[in-house]
Amino acid sequence: xxxxxxxxxxxxxxxxxxxTRKPLLVGIxxxxxxxxxxxxxxxxxxxxxxxxxxYHGLNxxxxxxxxxxxxxxxxxxxxxxxxxPLTENENHAGDHIALMIFSxxxxxxxxxxxxxxxxxxxxxxxxxxxxxLAGMKKSDALSxxxxxxxxxxxxxxxxxLLFGIAWIYGSTGSFDLLEIKNAILNSTHNSSLLYxxxxxxxxxxxxxxxxxxxxxxxxxxxxxxxxTIMGFMASVxxxxxxxxxxxxxxxxxxxxxxxxxxxxxGVSVLSMFVGNLSAIKQTRVRRLLAYSSIAHxxxxxxxxxxxxxxxxxxxxxxxxxYLLAYGLATIILITAENIINDESDxxxxxxxxxxxxxxxxxxxxxxxxxxxxxxxxxGFFGKYLIFSQxxxxxxxxxxxxxxxxxxxxxxxxxLIVKVLRKPYEAPKFDKLIICSLQWIVLIISGVLLLxxxxxxxxx
Amino acid sequence: xxxxxxxxxxxxxxxxILATIIFCIGVLGVMIRRNAIxxxxxxELMLNAVNLLMVAFSNYHGxxxxxxxxxxxxxxxxxxxxxxxxxxVLLYRNRKTVDIGLFxxxxx
Amino acid sequence: MLIYFNFASQFLGKDMSSTVDYIPVIIxxxxxxxxxxxxxxxxxxxxxxLHSRKKDxxxxxxxxxxxxxxxxxxxxxxxxxxxxxxxxxxVIFFYPYAVNFNALQLNGLFAVLIFVGxxxxxxxxxxxxxxxxxxx
Numbered sequence: 001x002x003x004x005x006x007x008x009x010x011x012x013x014x015x016x017x018x019x020t021r022k023p024l025l026v027g028i029x030x031x032x033x034x035x036x037x038x039x040x041x042x043x044x045x046x047x048x049x050x051x052x053x054x055y056h057g058l059n060x061x062x063x064x065x066x067x068x069x070x071x072x073x074x075x076x077x078x079x080x081x082x083x084x085p086l087t088e089n090e091n092h093a094g095d096h097i098a099l100m101i102f103s104x105x106x107x108x109x110x111x112x113x114x115x116x117x118x119x120x121x122x123x124x125x126x127x128x129x130x131x132x133l134a135g136m137k138k139s140d141a142l143s144x145x146x147x148x149x150x151x152x153x154x155x156x157x158x159x160x161l162l163f164g165i166a167w168i169y170g171s172t173g174s175f176d177l178l179e180i181k182n183a184i185l186n187s188t189h190n191s192s193l194l195y196x197x198x199x200x201x202x203x204x205x206x207x208x209x210x211x212x213x214x215x216x217x218x219x220x221x222x223x224x225x226x227x228t229i230m231g232f233m234a235s236v237x238x239x240x241x242x243x244x245x246x247x248x249x250x251x252x253x254x255x256x257x258x259x260x261x262x263x264x265x266g267v268s269v270l271s272m273f274v275g276n277l278s279a280i281k282q283t284r285v286r287r288l289l290a291y292s293s294i295a296h297x298x299x300x301x302x303x304x305x306x307x308x309x310x311x312x313x314x315x316x317x318x319x320x321x322y323l324l325a326y327g328l329a330t331i332i333l334i335t336a337e338n339i340i341n342d343e344s345d346x347x348x349x350x351x352x353x354x355x356x357x358x359x360x361x362x363x364x365x366x367x368x369x370x371x372x373x374x375x376x377x378x379g380f381f382g383k384y385l386i387f388s389q390x391x392x393x394x395x396x397x398x399x400x401x402x403x404x405x406x407x408x409x410x411x412x413x414x415l416i417v418k419v420l421r422k423p424y425e426a427p428k429f430d431k432l433i434i435c436s437l438q439w440i441v442l443i444i445s446g447v448l449l450l451x452x453x454x455x456x457x458x459x
Numbered sequence: 460x461x462x463x464x465x466x467x468x469x470x471x472x473x474x475x476i477l478a479t480i481i482f483c484i485g486v487l488g489v490m491i492r493r494n495a496i497x498x499x500x501x502x503e504l505m506l507n508a509v510n511l512l513m514v515a516f517s518n519y520h521g522x523x524x525x526x527x528x529x530x531x532x533x534x535x536x537x538x539x540x541x542x543x544x545x546x547x548v549l550l551y552r553n554r555k556t557v558d559i560g561l562f563x564x565x566x567x
Numbered sequence: 568m569l570i571y572f573n574f575a576s577q578f579l580g581k582d583m584s585s586t587v588d589y590i591p592v593i594i595x596x597x598x599x600x601x602x603x604x605x606x607x608x609x610x611x612x613x614x615x616x617l618h619s620r621k622k623d624x625x626x627x628x629x630x631x632x633x634x635x636x637x638x639x640x641x642x643x644x645x646x647x648x649x650x651x652x653x654x655x656x657x658v659i660f661f662y663p664y665a666v667n668f669n670a671l672q673l674n675g676l677f678a679v680l681i682f683v684g685x686x687x688x689x690x691x692x693x694x695x696x697x698x699x700x701x702x703x
Contacts, residue, residue, distance in 0.1 A: 144550045
């Protein structure tokens with residue numbers, strides 16, 4: 001709760017500080033606030049402080065703190081890496097950063113809610129700023145088109161979600177997750193309308209995380225919105241949505257997992273295939289990242305299905321670890337996108353980056369290897385954790401997932417070859433300008449990606 | 460009177476059917492209409508169907524929380540409509556149309 | 568459809584409202600629809616028709632019409648309208664507070680003061696951003 005309040009106040013201060021027209025000051029205050037929020041979160045969980053003892057709508061338990069933690073870190077990294085594009089227009093510098101922080105507040109609520117009130121508010125606080133941020137480049141028709149597409153699909157998903165919540169409320173008579181859980185457990189014959197409600201809620205979630213068959217918006221939106229915001233959608237929004245899925249489905253609705261489990265499994269397999277197969281023929285970097293993100297959602301959903309109500313935390317941990325690896329790799333690639341800063345976003349512009357700037361090339365290759373799941377990187381351990389857990393229940397699905405990882409490696413390697421290859425003609429970009437903030441982001445994420453796997457040995 | 464809402468002679472079943480019909484009209488509108496403003500209106504229609512359903516269930520269960528949820532839905536719907544209209548104005552300035560069939564520059 | 572009736576049958580002992588109760592409603596609806604349809608179709612047939620340039624002109628409160636109505640309006644109107652929608656709807660949160668004013672006591676007052684504080688922050692932001700300035 002301390003973290004949430006700190007972040008919200010930081011957002012407000014950032015808004016008003018921006019009137020001084022000093023982007024650097026805005027950035028410093030936002031950074032201080034974000035790091036303050038991080039410490040608030042740790043302090044609160046360490047000493048078990050409850051700011052409002054009478055209020056039970058938000059509960060920062062271990063899972064919530066874990067997920068909130070990486071949400072805050074990723075937002076900080078994204079604010080740093082996108083500092084230049086975010087503050088390009090002095091008049092709106094504060095608005096963009098403040099909107100990201102407000103959206104982060106929504107993400108924190110999504111990780112810690114205990115009733116549907118807070119869940120719904122959190123989802124909306126998370127989504128609405130991102131609709132605006134996607135259209136950040138005001139004069140760019142593509143950016144506003146992405147914004148409209150994201151908005152229309154997002155608000156449609158909200159409608160479906162609310163309809164689902166209404167059915168759940170109708171059949172259990174409560175919005176509180178614990179009461180709903182007990183109502184489902186105690187009733188001998190659950191009405192089919194409860195199942196309809198649960199499935200509608202699930203559908204809206206799949207919309208938000210962009211899983212097949214609700215994925216059609218994500219390549220367009222990712223390709224159209226500014227790179228930093230695309231990174232925000234791919235990391236923070238997805239992490240928050242997965243935290244909420246874990247809380248809702250593996251905790252509240254786990255007694256009716258027979259209803260939603262097979263569906264999530266099917267969606268997981270479909271996402272892997274559609275994501276990986278479509279990614280092969282992409283010629284734009286962000287579209288490729290969007291399709292690969294669909295595939296990664298598929299892997300992470302596999303971890304959601306293979307939960308066990310006796311020992312829930314391990315599975316939470318698997319999803320967490322996987323998303324952490326995915327988010328770090330995405331942030332590195334987003335930083336590279338910001339550095340190259342190319343409007344056409346053509347994959348051919350990545351040719352020869354490693355020759356221009358070997359260290360940047362190294363980081364990019366590390367990120368791609370992690371996404372592909374090659375051993376020393378964190379992404380490999382993430383996949384390993386998920387697959388080794390799933391193999392007891394669904395050996396065939398794991399075989400399919402492994403096949404998909406193989407397809408994935410093909411297009412990731414193609415990208416690596418492009419990065420390493422000598423350019424055909426004189427390259428369009430003469431010099432890659434990397435500012436110090438971007439170096440910090442690259443180093444933090446790169447080092448974490450490298451040592452992340454070995455951190456596993458500690459636990 | 461079991462199954463009948465407080466202070467009215469109409470049973471819950473009719474509210475459920477009405478809300479579902481309104482919701483389906485909204486969904487259909489989102490699916491088939493090409494004008495972005497009308498799509499926005501259809502989304503609002505969906506939310507209002509949910510409001511009706513919430514109030515009916517709230518009355519049926521004899522609790523007030525469903526009606527409070529409706530307040531939240533209304534406020535969020537207003538915020539969404541505001542953002543949506545702003546995005547539409549932005550897009551209209553860039554493209555001079557609100558027909559979503561023509562917003563296909565990202566598809567290639 | 569079947570699901571609905573199963574669901575409803577859980578709630579319903581039996582259907583208390585019979586068809587007889589709805590007859591006045593049906594009559595009312597029939598009269599309303601009939602009257603409006605009749606006026607729409609009969610009036611043009613019954614009334615005499617006289618055309619002239621002045622008569623066919625758009626009616627504008629008795630004044631001489633000026634220019635075309637379909638010109639683009641200043642974006643300022645739009646901004647103000649949108650801000651109005653936002654601030655207008657927030658007022659519904661005062662309704663439950665006003666109804667339970669006595670029961671909520673001081674805690675409720677503080678909560679509402681914080682709520683109004685956020686409101687004011689937003690309003691100050693709008694003012695400083697210049698969204699309500701007409702001449703710019």
